[in-house]
Amino acid sequence: MPVSGPAVVEVAHLTVAFGERAVLRGVDARVGSGEVVAVMGANGSGKSTLVRAVLGLIPADAGQVRLFDTPLRRFRQWHRLGYVPQRLGAGSGVPATVAEVVAAGLLARRGLLRPYGRGRQAAVAGALAAVGLADRADDPVATLSGGQQQRTLIARALAGGPELLVLDEPTAGVDAASQEAFAAAVGGFVDGGGTVLVVLHEAGPLRRLLTRALVVADGRVVHDGAVPQDAVGYDHVHPHGPPNGTELGR
């Protein structure tokens, strides 16, 4: 693989267990500046756990995570990251508009943008335009389709002007129009020099943007390199190979 830019995410020997059950078993991974890296693998293989541990949302049992060359425990520059979780917490009961949800993405920028200032409004409008939802700004988010709600979350992540976007299965169950709008928004982010770490079942509309794929199986990275042609996962991932630590296609 070509050497990428300075490390944005570095993971070494990362181990996470829930109770007795090890879900990540010594994962090593690196995402360089400007890369668009997919994390692929079967249901339950540990993909979400990996990105959540990278973000410090769940504690690691062993190993190290560095973000922007800083150990996770000392990392404070959260405005440099945008995170889109698997889905909008449904049923929060808060009747927020699309613009309000997106504005929440600016909270990490507190102090840089005044609450109701023009800079803030422009950041919200720009992020909504990037995902093709400019005309829905004032609608309650609950009235949007699932795909449009997912785009709202991406706009929220983009609004703060992050350098790294972390996306967890952003296109799962999303209609084709939203998938294309999503791919265009990520493409614009990447063209502007952004770095992306994205959990995916299949490359789908992001394929042209992906620079590399990490395939996770049973808590280990079993492939780090070219993006697989087919949906990865299920039981056919490398069924005849050695049980762990092996790279596909070499």
Ligand SMILES: Nc1ncnc2c1ncn2[C@@H]1O[C@H](COP(=O)(O)OP(=O)(O)OP(=O)(O)O)[C@@H](O)[C@H]1O
């Ligand atoms: N908070 C938790 N407590 C206990 N077990 C968990 C927790 N989070 C995840 N797990 C378990 O860890 C394993 C890996 O889950 P994870 O969500 O990382 O998988 P995934 O590869 O992202 O799967 P999917 O493709 O279905 O989203 C699963 O067996 C899951 O049940």
